[in-house]
Amino acid sequence: MPGKIPIYDEKDLNLILKETLNNKGVLVAPKELYQMIINLPGISISKKPRKDGRFQGYMTENGVKHYVYGSTREEVARRILLYLKHGAPKIKKRRPQTTNAYGVPETFNAFATYYFENFRKKRVSEKTFYSDMGRYNKYLKPYFKETPIKKISPKACQSLIEDISAQGKGKTADEIFSLLSVILKMAIRHDIIKNNPLDIVYHVQHERKHGKALTKEEENTLKNALNGSILLASYMILLYTGLRPNELKTAKIAGAFVVAVNSKRKNGKTEYKKIPICKMLAPYVQNVETVYLGSEDHLRRKFRDILPGHILYDLRTTFYSRLKECNVAESAINEFMGHSLGALGNAYTDLSDDFLIKEMQKFEY
Numbered sequence: 001m002p003g004k005i006p007i008y009d010e011k012d013l014n015l016i017l018k019e020t021l022n023n024k025g026v027l028v029a030p031k032e033l034y035q036m037i038i039n040l041p042g043i044s045i046s047k048k049p050r051k052d053g054r055f056q057g058y059m060t061e062n063g064v065k066h067y068v069y070g071s072t073r074e075e076v077a078r079r080i081l082l083y084l085k086h087g088a089p090k091i092k093k094r095r096p097q098t099t100n101a102y103g104v105p106e107t108f109n110a111f112a113t114y115y116f117e118n119f120r121k122k123r124v125s126e127k128t129f130y131s132d133m134g135r136y137n138k139y140l141k142p143y144f145k146e147t148p149i150k151k152i153s154p155k156a157c158q159s160l161i162e163d164i165s166a167q168g169k170g171k172t173a174d175e176i177f178s179l180l181s182v183i184l185k186m187a188i189r190h191d192i193i194k195n196n197p198l199d200i201v202y203h204v205q206h207e208r209k210h211g212k213a214l215t216k217e218e219e220n221t222l223k224n225a226l227n228g229s230i231l232l233a234s235y236m237i238l239l240y241t242g243l244r245p246n247e248l249k250t251a252k253i254a255g256a257f258v259v260a261v262n263s264k265r266k267n268g269k270t271e272y273k274k275i276p277i278c279k280m281l282a283p284y285v286q287n288v289e290t291v292y293l294g295s296e297d298h299l300r301r302k303f304r305d306i307l308p309g310h311i312l313y314d315l316r317t318t319f320y321s322r323l324k325e326c327n328v329a330e331s332a333i334n335e336f337m338g339h340s341l342g343a344l345g346n347a348y349t350d351l352s353d354d355f356l357i358k359e360m361q362k363f364e365y
Contacts (some may be wrong), residue, residue, distance in 0.1 A: 045076050104190045108144040115186050139176050149187050154197040161203050174205050211317035225306045233284045234293050240281035242319035242337050245296050245312045262338040273338040276360035332359035
């Protein structure tokens with residue numbers, strides 16, 4: 001057959017090997033990157049080693065070159081002989097990266113990466129983005145890999161969610177379901193698929209445990225346990241400002257206010273919230289130099305030791321509950337808690353410092 005390497009018997013092969021190594025009857029192929037010694041049609045072995053120290057050779061079959069490498073010319077020749085006897089190795093074809101008419105990737109991991117970098121990073125807070133990436137890399141990426149999105153079935157999605165739930169990770173199953181859903185919805189908007197396979201996946205959200213406010217007795221227990229501790233001010237700022245634990249590291253005393261970055265704002269914008277220093281917090285922050293803001297992890301562990309059954313976030317729940325009990329205006333509560341009022345509410349709400357301070361004066365129990 002044209003283009004096929006001739007079939008040689010063992011005697012001929014040994015002779016070829018001997019001639020190859022002795023450089024007999026050779027022709028030089030000037031177009032090769034390295035000077036090659038040609039002994040037979042479609043077969044050659046390099047005369048000198050490559051830059052990496054290895055020798056190179058190749059055999060040609062049906063117009064396709066099959067390259068062979070070895071530490072010596074003898075090793076390359078022997079490998080070529082094996083290919084002549086048993087056939088050249090099959091060349092693995094890589095699956096080409098497919099894109100749609102807009103140049104957007106259509107395989108799962110490629111598209112998800114495209115979505116995260118071009119859209120999600122701009123819409124969620126930095127902390128949320130990295131949390132999402134962690135969940136994606138652990139659960140979604142190794143499961144779907146580079147499966148064409150069009151071939152992702154509801155059954156595959158159902159199996160993934162059920163497997164996570166079966167491990168007792170109900171909250172994680174909720175988060176993965178939500179993250180997968182938003183990726184697939186974005187695929188619909190990019191005209192990659194018409195329907196979301198998650199639409200027919202059965203998933204019941206696990207029952208979440210909401211924060212529980214401290215009793216006034218528990219507040220006193222916390223204060224007494226921390227009496228004289230450098231951490232006392234940190235806990236009191238959380239208790240009397242409602243800051244989220246991860247916001248504490250950004251907290252600063254600015255006159256009559258505690259100012260901190262609102263960690264729940266999106267669109268890549270940094271937004272600050274300010275909470276007036278109430279009468280109960282004032283004694284703990286009078287001397288700014290003594291205010292020590294402990295690490296979040298250390299505060300969590302210490303808090304659990306003092307009040308088992310509670311989590312650090314319960315201080316925020318406590319603050320919100322006490323604001324309600326003290327009849328603080330709802331608009332002021334939203335400002336203190338850093339809650340979004342929606343696009344219209346945020347655009348037309350700008351409460352004065354005097355109003356906020358006046359409302360915080362009600363906060364005493």
